Structures are given as C-alpha cells and as structure tokens.
Amino acid sequence: MTGQVITIDHPLVQHKLSLMRRVETTTAEFRALMREISLLMAYEVTRDLPLKPEPIQTPMASMLAPMLAAEKKLVLVSIMRAGQGLLEGMLELIPAARVGHIGLYRDPHTLIPIEYYFKVPTDIEDRDVLVVDPMLATGHSATAAVLRLRQTCPKSIRFVCLVAAPEGIQHFHEQHPDVPIYTAAVDEGLDEHGYILPGLGDAGDRLFGTR
Structure with missing residues (x-):
C-alpha cells in the first residue's frame, strides 16, 4: 500500500507556520x-x-440534529515533549478526546529513538488515534511511536505534524504504509545532524524556551 501524505494548505495554517x-x-x-x-x-x-x-x-422547535458519533472514541497521543504543543490546541477543539503520551528521546549519535514513557487509555482498541509531533525529520521517533501503539491494537492511527522531511516520510511509510500523514509542509530535506531544512529549528526548545 502506498503511504498517503495530506498537506494542509489552508492560508491561515500556512501563514501561522x-x-x-x-x-x-x-x-x-x-x-x-x-x-x-x-x-x-x-x-x-x-x-x-x-x-x-x-x-x-431549540428555543423554537424540536429537531434531529447532527452530532459527532465518535468524539469520545478519539485518542490524542502526544510524542513528548514537543507534541504537547499540538496536543493543547487539539484538545480545545475536541475536549472529550482521551489523551495518551509516548516519551521518546533521540540518541544524538545514532538518531535512534529510545522510549522512556508510555501511557494510553486501556480501552484503546475501540478508539481512533491521532499521533501528534511537530516535526517528522528522520522519521525514527514517529515510526517507533506508531509501532509501539500498534501493540495496543487501536481501531485506526493517523500521524499529524507541522513540518515533514521527504526522508522522514519515506522511512515512516516503509514501516507504516497504511498510516496517513497530515502535515502543513513538506520541506527540502535534512542537514547532517538530522534537522529539517528550512524547518523551524528544534520545536521542543522553541516551545519551552530551553535554548
């Protein structure tokens, strides 16, 4: 199956990015x-x-009104720590969603992700999951996070990021061709340190002011 990449090109999204x-x-x-x-x-x-x-x-009459059928069946899973920034805005729009967290850090030499925390709702097998992380750079963290989530057998998985690199998309979809990627931009590529160019820098450091 060919991996699907959906670029969200709404003018407000592009401007804010x-x-x-x-x-x-x-x-x-x-x-x-x-x-x-x-x-x-x-x-x-x-x-x-x-x-x-x-x-x-309504104040005027009774009616059959369209309501979300599965709002409480959604799970937002943040890849810590930068994923917290995306999580907060999404929860404002979908306040009834459950929340999970995956703690990963990237080894600076091998760029391989190492898990240090994992907590998701116990009944996740009945739920649709949105995995959120601002950057899809090498794709290693996203790939590892989704692989870990697959062990809990969720109903479906989507990955959401702000900026993606072609290398990260390729690596991710080699492992998870059935998981769609939603992003605001696909950038040029990676530098020698695995950062996206032009990118926006380290999203976690910029979000929390740690550099």
Missing part, C-alpha cells in the same frame, strides 16, 4: 502560534468524523 519559522519569533509567540495552528489542523484532520442524528430542543 511561516510566523513560527522566523528566527525572531519569541517563545511566547511560538507557543501561542503552536496552539492556534494545531486547532486549525485538527479541524482538517477530523473533517471525516461520522455524524449521527440526535433529538434536541
């Missing part, structure tokens, strides 16, 4: 933009959620 890329953007601005862009991306990623008619009473 450009603001995030600028080197002069402050930590506070970066954090606010991350929350805003994640909310907008969640709108696009969830546009095919099923609806069901439910009876409600």
Whole structure:
C-alpha cells in the first residue's frame, strides 16, 4: 500500500507556520502560534468524523440534529515533549478526546529513538488515534511511536505534524504504509545532524524556551 501524505494548505495554517519559522519569533509567540495552528489542523484532520442524528430542543422547535458519533472514541497521543504543543490546541477543539503520551528521546549519535514513557487509555482498541509531533525529520521517533501503539491494537492511527522531511516520510511509510500523514509542509530535506531544512529549528526548545 502506498503511504498517503495530506498537506494542509489552508492560508491561515500556512501563514501561522511561516510566523513560527522566523528566527525572531519569541517563545511566547511560538507557543501561542503552536496552539492556534494545531486547532486549525485538527479541524482538517477530523473533517471525516461520522455524524449521527440526535433529538434536541431549540428555543423554537424540536429537531434531529447532527452530532459527532465518535468524539469520545478519539485518542490524542502526544510524542513528548514537543507534541504537547499540538496536543493543547487539539484538545480545545475536541475536549472529550482521551489523551495518551509516548516519551521518546533521540540518541544524538545514532538518531535512534529510545522510549522512556508510555501511557494510553486501556480501552484503546475501540478508539481512533491521532499521533501528534511537530516535526517528522528522520522519521525514527514517529515510526517507533506508531509501532509501539500498534501493540495496543487501536481501531485506526493517523500521524499529524507541522513540518515533514521527504526522508522522514519515506522511512515512516516503509514501516507504516497504511498510516496517513497530515502535515502543513513538506520541506527540502535534512542537514547532517538530522534537522529539517528550512524547518523551524528544534520545536521542543522553541516551545519551552530551553535554548
């Protein structure tokens, strides 16, 4: 199966991503933009959620109104730590979603991800999962996270990021060709240290002001 990549090209998403890329953007601005862009991306990623008619009473009359059929069946899984920035905005739009966390850090020499934390809802096999991480660079962390999630047998998995590199997309879909990638941009490629060019720098450091 050929891996699917969906680029979210809404003008507001593209504008806010450009603001995030600028080197002069402050930590506070970066954090606010991350929350805003994640909310907008969640709108696009969830546009095919099923609806069901439910009876409600308006001030004028009763009616069958379209309501989300599976809001409580969604799980947002953040790849720590930078994934927290995307998670917060998405939760504003989907407050009933459950939340999971996967803690991974990248070995600076091998670039291989090492897991240090994993916690997801116990009934995840009945749920659709959105895995969130701002950057898909080498693809190793995303690939490892989804592989770990597969052990819990979720109903479906989608991966959501702000910026992806072609190398990361290729590596990810070699391992998970059935998992669609939603991103705001596919950039040129990686530098010798595994960072995306032009990218936006280290999303975790910019989000938390640690560099």
